[in-house]
Amino acid sequence: MAQIFRKSANNIAKISMVTVVLLAGVGFYAWTQLARSSYLTGQYLEIQQPVQFSHKHHVGDDGIDCRYCHQTVETTASAGMPSTQTCMNCHSQLWADAPYLEPIRASFRDNKPIQWNRVHDLPEYVYFNHSIHIAKGVGCSTCHGPVDKMPTVYEENTLQMEWCIQCHREPEKFIRPKSEVFNMAYRPDDTDQATRDQLKVDYKIRSREMLTSCSTCHR
């Protein structure tokens, strides 16, 4: 009986063994990159809203404090979304006839909330709390980026666990004085490392073991 394989099959077998290993490696690398890409994390993806609200205008140009609208950021887990009444504090007078703002007026008239689209959507097994981060000197822009320069808000960071954990491991690299938490012009090197180390002590930020414990964020 004739041989099933020709001689060249030897080489093909060897090459394919190497190729499989290489392909697996390339595939794994591609997968890690895909998992971190904005295609899957939504990073840098501008989320459109029912009203073309611009943080750049309200925060950057007008200098309105974050907390004017996000009222519960210092006291509760959720930063708080403003009720339509908060919009109407100014827009009952300013641009009161603008067609642009009709969804706001309709919401106010009909007592129906505006359905904003969530930009930062954490998986529900993560119990994130805004108030504790504010209380320990984590600035708004540390996580949310330059919101005062965003006409349409996007996620500045991936919100992946590896991103959270880099600060939970070394909070002294990211924290700032509490007086600067809401300051959008603050830059990370405005405070030197020695001061930040001291802030970690002063603000009673817990140990690395405690901050990276699973149950700190997952219950």
Next chain:
Amino acid sequence: MSLNKRNERRLYLRFALILAAVCGLLLTEACGVRSDMQDQPRYDAYEKSDFFSDGRSSRDYPEGTVARGHLEDNKAFFTGKIDNPDPNAQAATSTDANGNTVVASFPNAITEFPLPVTKELIDRGEDRYKIYCMVCHGQFGDGDGMVVRRGFPQPPTYHDDRLRNAPVGHFFDVITNGWGKMNPYGYQVQAADRWAIVAYIRTLQLSRNPDSNLKMTSTANSNTGAPVPAKPEIPAANAATNRGGTR
């Protein structure tokens, strides 16, 4: 020879088929990931509800109920009014050059702070003033905030005799319920913080007029058990607004 080649090809084909099947399985696995953990059957703050007809998952308290610790029976502290206001009391009014009615007396407002006025209270007031008030009233209370410069009707300055002589309860009442073109801020700023803001407004007034007899006196200085805002109050649900923080 041709037989060998065909066998060989069949073998390769079978191998390719198995490979395709494995890949397909992996792909299905990847696409069909279950997300029960990501989206659990509970409401996030402000999450849309399919159950309630208005779509809100954050619900108002049923009418007539009082949350624990929110009875708010301290009238002076929560309204800035005296205990038995005279319903027939008439405020003195005049008309200014622009035809606006100007109220010059505030008969039912309390004249002393219902809580101790401390440096902490004034500091807290400065902080809150710069969040909620500065946008219109300006950094020093002249009524030239950024929103006014954008066209909002200008509020009066704090630095005239009419408002220097106005009782503290009047400022509290205005923050709580609004005045003229100003909307109520009672739902946005907690009562203790409103008093802190009033204390800061008094401080601003004193800064321009240090010889005046503006008093920062407080009925609570003798420690009569009035609430002390050591910490900001936990926001209570408000009947008129959609407030979250249920998470």
